[in-house]
Amino acid sequence: MDQRQTVAFELERVIVLRSGRLLLDEVTARIPAPGITVVTGPSGAGKTTLLRLLNRLEVPDGGRVCYHGQPLDELDPLTLRRRVGMVFQRPTPFPGSVADNLAVARPDAGTGELGTALERVALDPGLLGQEARTLSGGELQRMCLARTLVTGPETLLLDEPTSALDDQPKRVFESTARDLAAQDITIIWVTHDTAQAARVADRIYQLRHGHLTGTPAGEARP
Amino acid sequence: MNTPVGWAGLAVSLLLVAVAAGISWWQRLGLHRQILIAAARALAQLLLVGVALTLVLSPGRSIWWSWLWVAAMLGYASEIARRRAPDVPHLLTLALASFAAAAVVTLGVLFGLHVFPLTGRTLVPIAGMMIGNSMTATVLAGRRLTDELRDKRDEVEARLALGQPSRQAAAPYVRAALRAALTPQIETTKATGLVFLPGAMTGLILAGTAPLQAVLVQAVVMFLVLAATATTTVVIALGLIRRLFTPDHRLVYLPTPADH
Numbered sequence: 456m457d458q459r460q461t462v463a464f465e466l467e468r469v470i471v472l473r474s475g476r477l478l479l480d481e482v483t484a485r486i487p488a489p490g491i492t493v494v495t496g497p498s499g500a501g502k503t504t505l506l507r508l509l510n511r512l513e514v515p516d517g518g519r520v521c522y523h524g525q526p527l528d529e530l531d532p533l534t535l536r537r538r539v540g541m542v543f544q545r546p547t548p549f550p551g552s553v554a555d556n557l558a559v560a561r562p563d564a565g566t567g568e569l570g571t572a573l574e575r576v577a578l579d580p581g582l583l584g585q586e587a588r589t590l591s592g593g594e595l596q597r598m599c600l601a602r603t604l605v606t607g608p609e610t611l612l613l614d615e616p617t618s619a620l621d622d623q624p625k626r627v628f629e630s631t632a633r634d635l636a637a638q639d640i641t642i643i644w645v646t647h648d649t650a651q652a653a654r655v656a657d658r659i660y661q662l663r664h665g666h667l668t669g670t671p672a673g674e675a676r677p
Numbered sequence: 678m679n680t681p682v683g684w685a686g687l688a689v690s691l692l693l694v695a696v697a698a699g700i701s702w703w704q705r706l707g708l709h710r711q712i713l714i715a716a717a718r719a720l721a722q723l724l725l726v727g728v729a730l731t732l733v734l735s736p737g738r739s740i741w742w743s744w745l746w747v748a749a750m751l752g753y754a755s756e757i758a759r760r761r762a763p764d765v766p767h768l769l770t771l772a773l774a775s776f777a778a779a780a781v782v783t784l785g786v787l788f789g790l791h792v793f794p795l796t797g798r799t800l801v802p803i804a805g806m807m808i809g810n811s812m813t814a815t816v817l818a819g820r821r822l823t824d825e826l827r828d829k830r831d832e833v834e835a836r837l838a839l840g841q842p843s844r845q846a847a848a849p850y851v852r853a854a855l856r857a858a859l860t861p862q863i864e865t866t867k868a869t870g871l872v873f874l875p876g877a878m879t880g881l882i883l884a885g886t887a888p889l890q891a892v893l894v895q896a897v898v899m900f901l902v903l904a905a906t907a908t909t910t911v912v913i914a915l916g917l918i919r920r921l922f923t924p925d926h927r928l929v930y931l932p933t934p935a936d937h
Contacts, residue, residue, distance in 0.1 A: 512834055512927060532925045537840035547835035550849075560839045599835070606840055
């Protein structure tokens with residue numbers, strides 16, 4: 456297999472400046488597919504910014520990001536964002552029911568498809584009619600994950616998705632993510648929780664002082 | 678038409694300013710100086726405008742002078758809108774565009790369909806009422822939309838991250854801003870005649886116009902203001918969306934007012 460086919464994202468000398476400060480300093484890295492790549496690092500290191508570059512919610516001040524060999528600025532951002540879904544640190548429910556929330560991602564999806572999306576994240580399809588904001592924190596975050604899955608992404612960007620969750624819902628989320636990775640969805644997971652990184656990662660990168668250093672934790676799990 | 682107020686009447690009415698200043702002095706509000714300055718300033722401004730309008734609207738004067746007056750009002754109102762909402766980006770140009778759009782719509786209907794004859798004497802006051810009354814709604818819509826997009830950035834970006842185009846991702850916040858900006862005008866329109874007698878009608882009646890005639894003019898003015906506020910706010914909102922999102926559907930950084 457061509458090596459490029461196993462590289463999801465390729466960053467070449469990526470620079471991001473924030474208020475005159477160098478947040479990402481010529482970051483060069485390859486993020487392989489499939490499996491779970493975890494990016495760790497202290498707060499303020501630029502982990503979230505790095506993730507946001509990958510679905511073009513932000514653009515770098517210098518350098519280049521490629522997705523499966525294609526520079527991001529040559530891809531249609533709307534198509535890219537459906538191929539590369541993102542779950543944010545804080546759950547972001549929209550007004551309305553769980554079904555309304557999932558329908559934002561794909562208005563033409565039928566109830567069956569929406570129910571399947573909930574099952575994929577270990578939520579009961581019976582929740583579809585429930586007001587989204589009444590869900591617990593863990594359920595809400597998994598609903599956001601299901602909402603992203605409705606767009607049929609190949610890659611998921613997870614920005615500290617469990618940082619506000621207790622241990623039990625955190626473990627459920629991790630197990631859901633592992634199941635998705637087993638279904639060939641590439642996951643890039645940002646966390647500052649090193650124990651969690653060790654539990655879920657196929658490979659771990661560290662982001663410090665604007666540089667990304669990789670210590671691949673072995674091959675992708677089967 | 679009678680003009681019941683002469684210079685002597687105006688001088689006597691200054692007693693009312695004295696009443697306001699007297700209350701401030703009696704209750705030690707420390708506002709009497711400000712009240713006197715405000716009254717003097719308003720009087721001077723009104724007299725200046727009166728003299729200028731007399732020149733612009735004098736018989737035989739070209740209507741282009743009136744159009745020039747309207748253009749100056751547009752520019753001045755846009756500048757006031759910008760000053761009242763400094764945290765709304767690009768408000769000066771957007772307000773100018775929105776007032777111009779509202780002018781085309783409202784003046785087009787009123788003069789194009791011959792509701793009023795197009796003369797300086799009708800153009801200047803009607804344009805003035807249109808601009809003056811829609812200014813508050815314009816500022817409100819701009820401010821509310823900017824606040825919504827800044828405060829709900831997570832939600833907006835979650836929509837963008839699902840592949841929604843910026844216009845679609847912003848739609849719920851645009852609707853909220855437009856509702857907030859238009860509701861006060863709708864409420865005012867509903868209460869007109871019952872709770873208060875509006876300015877144009879009061880002025881006409883005081884100047885000797887038959888009440889029913891004054892009511893007809895006032896109704897037209899009210900509808901003018903409704904159309905103007907709806908037009909200006911929608912232009913502001915859609916214009917802001919174009920400025921607050923990049924062509925590749927990213928929400929630009931919006932500083933909080935404290936950052937200014």
